[in-house]
Amino acid sequence: MTRVPAPRLPTVSDVASVAGVSRQTVSNVLNAPDIVRPDTRGRVERAIADLGYRPHASARRLRTRKSSTIGIRLDPVQNGISGAVLDRFLHAVTEQADARDHRILLYTAAGPDDEIAQFRRLLDGADVDGFVLTSTFFDDPRTEWLIDAGADFVTFGRPWGLDDMGDPQHRWVDVDGRAGVASATDDLLARGATHVAFLGWPEGSGAGDDRRRGWRDALGSRGALDPASIDALDLAVEDSVPLASAAVRSALAAGVTVDAVVCASDTLALGASVVLGSTVPVVGYDDTPVASALGLSSVEQPLVEVAGAVLSLLLDDSEPRHRLLRPRTIWR
The missing domain is CATH 3.40.50.2300 (Response regulator)
Known part of the structure; x- marks a missing residue:
């Protein structure tokens, strides 16, 4: 079977020949049209349109240092x-x-x-x-x-x-994770919860620390719990379902009262819900597809x-x- 070669694409030299100008003039029209006389620029632009010439993207990128x-x-x-x-x-x-x-x-x-x-x-x-x-x-x-x-x-x-x-x-x-977690905590308190735990990451994570501050803001504004009780509700583990479950089990075993949990991630929320089931409200963060599929409430980022x-x-x-x-x- 005879292979038909692809048609040759027009080049800058072709445009220059048709327009009756130099290759540099064609380049100027493409990259700095304001320096080219209007009549010359018009001839070059017509030649470009007639030939269907398209500047090579890589070459243009190297000339202009712009890649879009x-x-x-x-x-x-x-x-x-x-x-x-x-x-x-x-x-x-x-x-x-x-x-x-x-x-x-x-x-x-x-x-x-x-x-x-x-x-x-x-x-x-x-x-x-x-x-x-x-x-x-x-x-x-x-x-x-x-x-x-x-x-x-x-x-x-x-x-x-x-x-x-x-x-x-x-x-x-x-x-604003701080505001998002504070709002979720406020809503849980308004729904009747009194001991809202926070399940977050260890200190040192910018986003995690910010979300923890939101929870503390909300609990502190109510003034219903003393500082020691708030500290007992502050749980920190790495972002892992098994570690989250273990942290909640440990808190319950230590006698900490928990009637709602707000979490720094949906991963941690899933771990908490494995232990607490549907009897204790759990709110995650990020509103991931997993949270949606399992019916977990979650803070959604826009x-x-x-x-x-x-x-x-x-x-x-x-x-x-x-x-x-x-x-x-x-x-x-």
Whole structure:
């Protein structure tokens, strides 16, 4: 069978020949049209249209250092429950970036140093115009490296431990976990609970500590429990279903009264519900598909709104440069 060769694509030389100009003039029309005389520019543009010429994307990227591409790390899945929130964020930001004629480039990294190496490689190759960082933490070296490199970036999550409201170099979008957990706790108290436990992560996690403060705010405002009783209701484990179950069992065995639980994640909420069943209200965080399938109440992050705010800060350089969005509790 005879193979028919594909038709040759038009080149800059073809456009220059048809328009009767030099290759440099064609390049100027493509990259700096204002410096070309209107009549000459018109001839070149007509030749481009007649030939169906399309500039090579890679060559244009190297010339302009613009790729219309945003880099985001694809985080490793820690478990099949709470890790779903970043998957949903990636879907939302990819769809909204496409509507803005931008692409999302996903990369992987084994840790902060490895991610910084990825930054350097992607910036050196002009593969991306900027980055969206996720999973921020205290003393995060990634943000300082990007600032020193003069790179554009926005974080989904505050730069914990810094002057995050006053520093214009740190553009960020976050969800107010403190307010979300406080609201869920207030609702449980209003429904008749008196001993609302908090099942969270060990101290040192920016997001986790923020959610714990919301729970303490709500309990403290009621003034019904003394500090020792509140401390006894404060449970901390790593994000694991078995560890969460064990923490609740241990508290009950120690005689701690628990008539409701608000959790830092849906993973922890599932662990608590395994022990408490349906008799004690349990509220998770992130409203993952698992929470929905099992009928667990959960604090929902507005991820579509987060994605829009992230892109607005990155692409439009809009003000204010920090966005703290409020979540809502989905009751089931």
